[in-house]
Amino acid sequence: MTNKSVVPSANGRPTYVDVFAGCGGLSLGLERSGWQGLFAVEKDRFAFETLSANFLQAGSKFTYEWPAWLERCAWTVERLLSEHRRELFKLRGNVDLLAGGPPCQGFSSAGRRRPDDPRNTMIERYLELVDLLEPRLLLLENVRGFMQDFKAGAKAAKLVRENFAAQLTRRLSYRYEVQSTLLRASDFGVPQTRPRFILIGVRRGSGLPAAPLDDLASARDAVLARWGLRAGTSAREALSDLEIGRNELVRCADSPGFEAIGYREPLTPFQRAMRDGDDKPPTDTRLAKHTAQVRERFANIIEMCREQERSTRSLSPAMRDTLGLRKMATRVLDPSEPAPTVTSMPDDLLHYGEPRTLTVRENARLQTFPDWFVFKGKYTTGGHLRRVEVPRFTQVANAVPPLLAEILGERLRTYCLGSEPSEATPAICVSPALLAS
Incomplete structure (x- = not known):
């Protein structure tokens, strides 16, 4: 039986909004696991161009039920809240999941971990969206540094007295039952160690039980079995079919003067899974000079x-x-x-x-993006533009690995619905007026 507290979309799927969506790794995993996206919010024009190319085109494998009131372009969360607060409020009670993680650069151990990094303030915008939409579930993904305190110091101590995970949990706890954990992506079939912080919030009074992460292993096993994969995939198992020695070099279609790796056939179960039934050569195999x-x-x-x-x-x-x-x-x-x-x-x-x-494609393989997924925008950027542009390499690096997202989506979908969705199960649909108004 479908959980009465869940409001499926017109196609019977539970619904989500993806915020700070990047190029769409989290959306892809959620869609593959049976969720229906309403819309996604991403401020960078290159990342949104990638999102659009994969989710908003005629013939896209997965598409959002994009509302008529929201222009299909790059949006900042601040602008969305400013210009469409009324429309967002109308969706209250009709969104099952608010997914996405605020920008992580200010928390990342790979960066400078500045407590005053302006990107850290995106947590406030995230909480505003939670207030407006009141989703039944929250799914937040971020770097391991999200759980770590900043180093002691006068400036840091004045701004941050606890890590952001603790702050967010405390501020959500009066409305949501919050559960969080630290996962290693390689334990979930991703050929990359990549530690990630995961937070799930269950709205109090939603009729859903607490502790949705408790049976994550079962969802992992089901998804990996579906793809014929296992945990601990190696770099060679992910990339050997893209070695220069196995393929001829070709002219790069979108970069005159550059060579790209030609492509023939997959060699391992992981590579076959990344082909995802598509016979076309993958894009984004441009080699550096x-x-x-x-x-x-x-x-x-x-x-x-x-x-x-x-x-x-x-x-x-x-x-x-x-x-x-x-x-x-x-x-x-x-x-x-x-x-x-x-x-x-x-x-x-x-x-x-x-x-x-x-190459971008090899990095995308390590992130578990399928080979049909295309990336748009510049390949790289530098200097002062590095803080304002998100080129292809950065889009891939910032993304949630789609395979990990699919496992999380599988767990949350079965958690919401209580059983596999059935064609015979009547769906309570999101009102078209809510999306069109």
């Missing part, structure tokens, strides 16, 4: 890392001195292990066997 000197340096780095213990694929200080490197984050993929966390800097990770950085 490395000079002969850079390729030689990368070859030396790869060889040095091979000689170390397998658990250490990063360069020691002595090795950096030998190579004359200042960059601290460079790591080499271990072909037999999941990759380290994908970052927005293309040269943070080197290929396990070829003297080069990874």
Whole structure:
């Protein structure tokens, strides 16, 4: 029986809104697990262009029930709240899930972890949306640093006395039963270690039981079995079909003067799953233009890392001195292990066997984006634009891995509905007037 507290969409699916949506990794996983998106909110024009290309086109595999009152373009949450507060309020009680995580750069251990980073204030906008929509469930994903206190210091102490996870839990707890955990993506079939903070909120009085994360392992096993996957997928299992040595190089369709990796056939169950039944060659295989000197340096780095213990694929200080490197984050993929966390800097990770950085598509594979998923906008950016633009490499790095999102969506859908949705089960639909007004 369908849970009476859930309001399915016109197609019988429980509904969600994806906020701070990025390029759509979380939306893709939720859609695959049986959820119906109403709309998504993303401020960067490149990321929204990717979102639009994959979810808002005729023939898209998954689409939102986009409301007539909301222009299909990049929106800041602030602007959405300012211009469409009345329309958002009308959706109150008709949204099952508010999904998404505020920008994480101010919390990330890969960055400077500034407590005064203006992106951290997006939590306030997130809470405003919760107030307006009153969704039955909340799903928030963020970096591990979301759970960590900032270092002591006069400036930090004045601004932040507890970590953001504790703040958010405390501020939500009078309306929501909150459960949170730290997950490692590689335990969920993602070929990347990637620790992630997950928070689930269940609205008090919604008729839903507490502790939705308690049976997450069953959802993981069901989804991985559906795709023929397992936990602990290695970098080679994810990427071997995209090795230059196995494929011819072709001209890059969207970047004149660049070469791209041609593509033939998948070699592993993971690669077949990423093909997702699509026979077209994947996009975004453009190779970086490395000079002969850079390729030689990368070859030396790869060889040095091979000689170390397998658990250490990063360069020691002595090795950096030998190579004359200042960059601290460079790591080499271990072909037999999941990759380290994908970052927005293309040269943070080197290929396990070829003297080069990874392509956007290879990073997308490590994030479990299917090969049919296309990315739009610039490939990279630099200088002052790095704080205001989200090019393809950054879109991939910032995304929720779709496979992890699908597992979370599977758990929350069965949790909401109590059983598999049936065609015979009458659906209480979102009123078309709520989306059209």
